[in-house]
Amino acid sequence: MLITISRQTGSMGEEITQQLARNMNIPLLTRDLAMKKVFPSVATPHEMHMLAESPAFFMTQSSDGLTFAQHLESRLKAQVDQGPVIIFGMGAQIVFADRPDALHVRIIASPAVRIDRIIKKRGLEPKDAERFLELSDRKHKRYISTIYGKDWSDPSLYHVILNTDKLGIDEAARFIQYMAENRQSPALAESATGAEDQEQQVIFKHPSEEEFARILDMHGLDWEYEPRTFPIKWDAEGNVIQAFSPDFYLPKFDTYIELTTMDQRYVAQKKKKVQMLRKLYPGTNINIVFKRDFNTLVKRFGLMKGEEPNE
Amino acid sequence: MSKTGPGRIIFSQDEIQLRISEVAAQINRDYEGQKLIVVSVLKGSIYFVADLTRCLTIPLKIDFLSTRVPSEATRKHTGGIQFVKDLDYDLQGQHVLLVEDVIGTGLTLGLVRQHLEAARPASLKVCTLLNNPAGRLLPIQIDYCCFTMPDLYLVGYGLDHEEEYRNLPYIAEYRRG
Numbered sequence: 001m002l003i004t005i006s007r008q009t010g011s012m013g014e015e016i017t018q019q020l021a022r023n024m025n026i027p028l029l030t031r032d033l034a035m036k037k038v039f040p041s042v043a044t045p046h047e048m049h050m051l052a053e054s055p056a057f058f059m060t061q062s063s064d065g066l067t068f069a070q071h072l073e074s075r076l077k078a079q080v081d082q083g084p085v086i087i088f089g090m091g092a093q094i095v096f097a098d099r100p101d102a103l104h105v106r107i108i109a110s111p112a113v114r115i116d117r118i119i120k121k122r123g124l125e126p127k128d129a130e131r132f133l134e135l136s137d138r139k140h141k142r143y144i145s146t147i148y149g150k151d152w153s154d155p156s157l158y159h160v161i162l163n164t165d166k167l168g169i170d171e172a173a174r175f176i177q178y179m180a181e182n183r184q185s186p187a188l189a190e191s192a193t194g195a196e197d198q199e200q201q202v203i204f205k206h207p208s209e210e211e212f213a214r215i216l217d218m219h220g221l222d223w224e225y226e227p228r229t230f231p232i233k234w235d236a237e238g239n240v241i242q243a244f245s246p247d248f249y250l251p252k253f254d255t256y257i258e259l260t261t262m263d264q265r266y267v268a269q270k271k272k273k274v275q276m277l278r279k280l281y282p283g284t285n286i287n288i289v290f291k292r293d294f295n296t297l298v299k300r301f302g303l304m305k306g307e308e309p310n311e
Numbered sequence: 312m313s314k315t316g317p318g319r320i321i322f323s324q325d326e327i328q329l330r331i332s333e334v335a336a337q338i339n340r341d342y343e344g345q346k347l348i349v350v351s352v353l354k355g356s357i358y359f360v361a362d363l364t365r366c367l368t369i370p371l372k373i374d375f376l377s378t379r380v381p382s383e384a385t386r387k388h389t390g391g392i393q394f395v396k397d398l399d400y401d402l403q404g405q406h407v408l409l410v411e412d413v414i415g416t417g418l419t420l421g422l423v424r425q426h427l428e429a430a431r432p433a434s435l436k437v438c439t440l441l442n443n444p445a446g447r448l449l450p451i452q453i454d455y456c457c458f459t460m461p462d463l464y465l466v467g468y469g470l471d472h473e474e475e476y477r478n479l480p481y482i483a484e485y486r487r488g
Contacts, residue, residue, distance in 0.1 A: 065404040065433035074431060218380070218391035219422040253421065253449045287448045297416065301380050 001026070001084040002102040003180050004092035006152065009136040010114030012164050012172070013107035017088050019173035024180075026084040029076065034090060038075045043068065055143040069147050089140075093157050094148045098222075098251060103180045106158040107172070113165045208261040208294060209247055215297050216248070224249045228256075230284075232276045244273045246286055255285040261294040315488035317466050322458055322482040327468060328362065330457045334438065335366030338408065338455060342369045348405050348432075352423060353377040353396065354477065355412030355469045359440045359457075363410060374398050376423065392422055402430035411439045412469050413460060417449035424451065441465070441482075 003020070007013020021028035039048055042062045050057040051068055058069040066074075073095050079085055080096065087096075093104040109117070111133070118129040144152040155161060160179060162172055202225045204210040209225070216223045226245045233242035246256035258274060260267050267290070274286055289297075322330075346369070351360035353375050364373060377396035407427060414420055420437065427435055438455035445462075464487075466472050467479030476485070 065406075066431065070431070215418070219418045220391050220425060221418070221421055250449065252425075253451075255448070255450055257448055285450050289448065293416065293446055297418070 001180060002080050002092075002096055002099060003086045003176065004096060004102060004104045005086065005088050005107065005176075006093055006105070006158070007089075007107040008109060008114060009133055009140075010117045011107045011109040012117070012169055014088070015169045016107060016162075016164070016172045016176070017086060019169050020176050021086050023173055023177055024084070024086075026086060027079075028086045028088060029079060029090075030088045031090055034072055034075070038072055039068065042066075042071050055139070055146040058143075058147050091144050091148050091150075094144070094150055097157070103160070103176070104158045105176055105179075106155075106161045107164060108161060109164045206259075206261075208259055211298055212248070212257075212259055212289065212294065215301055216250070218301055221253075222251055224251065230277050230281060232273060232280060244277055246277075253285070255287065257287055257289060259289045259294060261289065261291045315486060317476055317479060317483040318486040319484045320481050321461060321463065321465060321484055322468075324480045327457070327481065331359070331362050332366050334455050334457055335363055338363075338438070339368050342406065342408075345369065345406050347371040347408055348374060348400055348402060349408050349410055350374050350376060350398065350402075350427065351410045352412075352419075355471070356410050356440065357477075358469045359412055360410045363438070372400060374400050376426070378419070378422070392419075394426065398430070402427060402432040404431070404433050406434045407432040407436070409435065409437045411437065413441045413443065414439045414451075414453060415443040415446045415460070417447050417451045420451055421449045440468070 005013060005017045005020075007017070017028060035048070035052065039051055042064065043051060047057070047060070047062070047068070050060075058072070059067050061067050062071060072090065076087060076090065076092060076095060080087075080099070093106075096102045097104075114133055115126060115129045118124060118132055119126060122129070122132070124132060141152045144150050150157065160176075162175070164172055167175075202213070204213070204225065213223060213225065226247060227249045229243045229245040231240040231243045233240070235241050246258045248257040248259075249255070250257065258270060260270050270288065274288055277284060277286055347367075349360065349364055349367075349371055351357070351373065354377070360373065364371065375396055376394060376398060378392050379395045380392055409420075409423065409427060411420065411423075414437070424435065424437075436454040437452065439453055440457050441460040442453055442456040442458070443460035444453075464472070464485040465482050466476035466485045467482045469477050470482065471477045472485050476483075
C-alpha cells in the first residue's frame with residue numbers, strides 16, 4: 001500500500017498526514033527525511049545547500065552520473081517496495097502514477113481559510129500571510145514543473161482532493177485511511193494475479209485479440225483493452241456519427257494498437273480511421289498490426305506451428 | 312524453379328563492413344571522453360557486435376543478454392520471455408549501448424529496454440544492424456542504424472533460418488523454393 005500526499009500550505013496537510021501515519025502505524029517519508037537520508041551519501045555540502053534552495057538543482061548530475069532527482073526516485077521506489085508507506089510531497093504522485101496499489105491524495109483549502117490559519121499559526125499580518133502563501137505555492141509548483149513537467153494543481157494527478165475548509169484533522173485522516181484500506185483489496189488483487197486473470201476479466205471480441213494480449217504479456221508489456229473511444233466524425237449538429245476504439249493501449253509507451261487480422265476487406269477502412277484519428281488527435285501514437293505481422297508474431301512465440309521469422 | 316535456401320545477396324560483406332565503420336565513427340564521436348558498456352542480444356547480433364566493437368576506439372566493456380521463449384507446456388509456470396543469460400556487469404550510472412540485429416515490431420526491444428532501464432544506466436541508446444520502421448508497434452527511438460530492412464526474409468551475418476546460415480559473411484534473401 002502506498003499513499004502519496006500533496007498539500008497546499010495552510011491546508012493542514014502536514015498535520016493530517018502525521019495523524020494518518022499514526023492511525024495506520026506505517027512509515028511516513030517526508031522531504032526533510034529524504035534530505036537527511038538520501039543525499040548526504042551522494043552530495044557535497046554545497047550540493048546539499050543547493051538542493052535545499054533550488055528545485056532546478058535536482059536535475060544536476062551527481063558524481064556517479066545520476067541526477068539528484070533520479071537518486072531520490074530510486075530511494076523512494078526502494079522504500080515503497082519494502083512495504084506500506086506514506087510519502088509526503090516530493091512528486092510521489094507522479095513517480096508512482098501507474099502503481100496500482102497507490103492512493104494519490106491532494107489536500108487543499110480556500111485562500112481565505114489558508115491565510116487565516118497562517119496568521120494564527122505564525123503570528124503574521126494578513127498581508128504577510130498572503131505573501132507567505134504565494135511564495136510557498138510557487139515553490140511547490142516549481143518543484144513539480146521543473147522535475148516532472150507537470151502542473152502540481154492538475155486534478156487528474158490525484159484520486160481524491162480534500163478541501164479542509166470545514167474538515168478537521170482527525171476526520172480527514174480517517175477518511176484517507178478508509179479510502180486506502182478499501183481501495184487496497186481490489187487493486188492488490190489485480191496486480192498480484194497478473195496477466196492471466198487480466199485475460200479472464202477481459203472479454204475479447206475476437207480470438208486474435210486474445211492471442212495478441214498473450215504476446216504482450218509474454219513481453220512483460222502492460223496493456224489495456226479498448227480503454228478509449230475516439231469520436232472521428234460528427235454531423236452538422238455536432239453529434240458523433242463515427243467513433244473508433246483502438247484494440248489495445250500500452251500505457252508505458254503511450255501507444256494504441258489496432259489489429260487488422262480478421263477480414264482483410266476492412267483493412268482500407270481501418271487505415272482510414274487511423275489516419276483520421278492521427279489528424280484529429282495530434283500526438284496520439286497509434287499503430288496497426290496487419291495480418292501478416294500478426295501471423296509472424298504468433299508463429300514466433302509458438303502460439304501456432306510455423307517457422308521462426310527474423311527478429 | 313528456384314531452390315530453397317540463401318539466394319540473392321542483399322548486403323555484401325564489403326557493404327556491411329563499410330556501413331559498420333561509418334556507424335562506429337558516429338558512436339566514437341558521440342561518446343568521446345566517456346566509457347561505454349555495449350550490450351548485445353544473442354545470437355543474431357554476434358557478428359555485428361564483434362565487427363562494430365572492433366571499430367570503436369572509446370573504452371568499452373561488452374556484455375551479453377540471451378532470451379528464451381518458453382514452450383507452451385511450461386509457459387503457465389514460467390510466465391513470459393525469460394532471460395536465460397543475464398548481464399554480468401552492473402549498469403547503474405553507466406552509459407549503455409544496446410546492440411540488436413533486427414528491430415521490427417519493437418516488442419522484443421521493449422522487453423529488453425525495460426530490463427536494462429531497471430538497472431538505472433546513466434544513458435541507454437540503441438544500435439541496430441537492420442531496422443524495419445514499417446513494422447514498428449512501439450515508439451522506441453533507434454539511435455544508430457546500419458541498414459533499413461527490405462520486405463524480405465533475410466539470412467546470414469548472424470541472421471538464421473532454423474538456426475542455419477548465421478555464419479554467412481553477407482546478408483542474403485532466404486528463398487522458400
